[in-house]
Amino acid sequence: MSQHHDDHHEHGHIQLEYQPALPIPNGKLCLWLFLSTEIMFFAGLIGAYIVLRFGAPTWPSPHDVHLSEPIGAFNTFVLICSSLSVVLALEAAKSNKTGLAKFWMCVTFLLGLSFLGVKAYEYKEKFAHGIYPAYPHGLLYDKPDVYYASAVKVALEDAAKECTTQIDLVDKSAADIDAAKSELEEAEKPEDKKKAEEKLAAAQKVNEQAVAMADTYKERRETLELLRNGLIQWNTRQATQTANPVEGQALLSSIAYTIQHPHEDEEELTRLVEEKGTLTTKLAELEKAEEKDPQEIALIQTRLKLIDYLTADNAEVLRHGVNHTYDWLDLPFVIPSGNMWASTYFLLTGFHAIHVLVGLIVFAVALPATLGVAKATFIEAAGLYWHFVDLVWIFLFPILYLF
Amino acid sequence: MSSTEHAHPHHEGAQEFGHGGTGKYWAVFLALCLLTGCSFLTYFEMWHHAIPVSVSRAFMMAVSVSKALLVMGFFMHLIWEANWKWVLTVPAAMMAVFLVCMLIPDIGFRTYHYSSHRWNHTPQPIEQPAEQLEGAPASLQPGH
Numbered sequence: 001m002s003q004h005h006d007d008h009h010e011h012g013h014i015q016l017e018y019q020p021a022l023p024i025p026n027g028k029l030c031l032w033l034f035l036s037t038e039i040m041f042f043a044g045l046i047g048a049y050i051v052l053r054f055g056a057p058t059w060p061s062p063h064d065v066h067l068s069e070p071i072g073a074f075n076t077f078v079l080i081c082s083s084l085s086v087v088l089a090l091e092a093a094k095s096n097k098t099g100l101a102k103f104w105m106c107v108t109f110l111l112g113l114s115f116l117g118v119k120a121y122e123y124k125e126k127f128a129h130g131i132y133p134a135y136p137h138g139l140l141y142d143k144p145d146v147y148y149a150s151a152v153k154v155a156l157e158d159a160a161k162e163c164t165t166q167i168d169l170v171d172k173s174a175a176d177i178d179a180a181k182s183e184l185e186e187a188e189k190p191e192d193k194k195k196a197e198e199k200l201a202a203a204q205k206v207n208e209q210a211v212a213m214a215d216t217y218k219e220r221r222e223t224l225e226l227l228r229n230g231l232i233q234w235n236t237r238q239a240t241q242t243a244n245p246v247e248g249q250a251l252l253s254s255i256a257y258t259i260q261h262p263h264e265d266e267e268e269l270t271r272l273v274e275e276k277g278t279l280t281t282k283l284a285e286l287e288k289a290e291e292k293d294p295q296e297i298a299l300i301q302t303r304l305k306l307i308d309y310l311t312a313d314n315a316e317v318l319r320h321g322v323n324h325t326y327d328w329l330d331l332p333f334v335i336p337s338g339n340m341w342a343s344t345y346f347l348l349t350g351f352h353a354i355h356v357l358v359g360l361i362v363f364a365v366a367l368p369a370t371l372g373v374a375k376a377t378f379i380e381a382a383g384l385y386w387h388f389v390d391l392v393w394i395f396l397f398p399i400l401y402l403f
Numbered sequence: 404m405s406s407t408e409h410a411h412p413h414h415e416g417a418q419e420f421g422h423g424g425t426g427k428y429w430a431v432f433l434a435l436c437l438l439t440g441c442s443f444l445t446y447f448e449m450w451h452h453a454i455p456v457s458v459s460r461a462f463m464m465a466v467s468v469s470k471a472l473l474v475m476g477f478f479m480h481l482i483w484e485a486n487w488k489w490v491l492t493v494p495a496a497m498m499a500v501f502l503v504c505m506l507i508p509d510i511g512f513r514t515y516h517y518s519s520h521r522w523n524h525t526p527q528p529i530e531q532p533a534e535q536l537e538g539a540p541a542s543l544q545p546g547h
Contacts, residue, residue: 032491050503083474091424143524143526340526390474391474391475397467398464398466398467401446
């Protein structure tokens, strides 16, 4: 505030000249105030991620959760390019080169869209692998415990029921064909005949498809039952019967290993081969015994059948994991701290993606206008926001993809 | 141009930015690409074998801070702005650090106070020997 003494003497009152609090346009000041709150917001989020991640006893590697470092690096490059293009748009606008400013703004907009496209692809990959930020869709379990074994058993039973439904479709469609044929014979009016013919054609089509797939579903159901009885039931039973908790945990971990095969080692294969030897001896003893226990014999036979199945063809199923071998089957799997990872990953990248989306909306609003010198302040404010989005990603990329 | 004129909407579009040409932006862009390439080096097996994880993480953070300073300084024009920039950025940065520090005792050190019962329900590394974890019960997990 300054006083103009001359005016004061001449007119008998004080004239005030108001000065802005900060020597910048109001729009830019508001934007910087907003960005200062955003700094705290993202610092809280990123800080919480870092504190959670380093405070956790374990954390999944990018490979475990299907994160691709090259894709993350590519998206970083895309955002850096967009930061350059928006600043070039500002320079062009300041020089009143409206066409050039619009060109760079379009480039920025397209790069922002590319970033979101890549992010959408990454999200799709996570969802396709059963990694969701929360229940009920998520297939992630933190520990291979009895709850996990129970979830796998339920999933196997559901899948087996689905197979049974599909197999039963052969009989059902055959019955539908018979019904449609008799309806056709009984029909007198041309409309009724036409309807019956349509029904018959539909039932025949369903029947053809069901017959063609029946063997596949029968095969699938056998596999599912073998996994349920020979893996889940067997391992859970052994785990609950053993007095040694370490051994019990190992049996439950073995289920998780067979489902997903998380590590490149031969330990599980060696263990299965040894178990096969022990069980074969035990089975021979049981069969020779005077008082035979048919239930126990059947259980051991199922287990041996499963071991043969898992170790066949150079242990192909075991090496790749059941989930990977059968793309039609999505069984729950174990990633220690996977749920915490998913929650923080989707929260951080989701909030960042929302900011990218807001930036794109701002650019979309600006694009139809003439981007001359009169719009320079607007472009500068939009650019400042966009650079902040880039700043956030600069920190997100290493901590999410490379740490 | 007085400060009042500078802030006046009528003059907003015509204000003098005075940061020179676009060459410096291209130079900053190249530097950012180079730095991103540097942090991406940590992705390769060769790097993992040669550099300890803690050094690698410190290196990545140093690269990220350098990139952030370049973006803030040149693309966000802070290097050319007057002293008002400190008024808005320093308190926010301090608050940001404070927010993170406040999380450390209860969240970062949470496992320091876990009971054995809590450890039973805690995700633990499958391969890492359990004795490396402070307070974690020993558990052998063959097959992994």
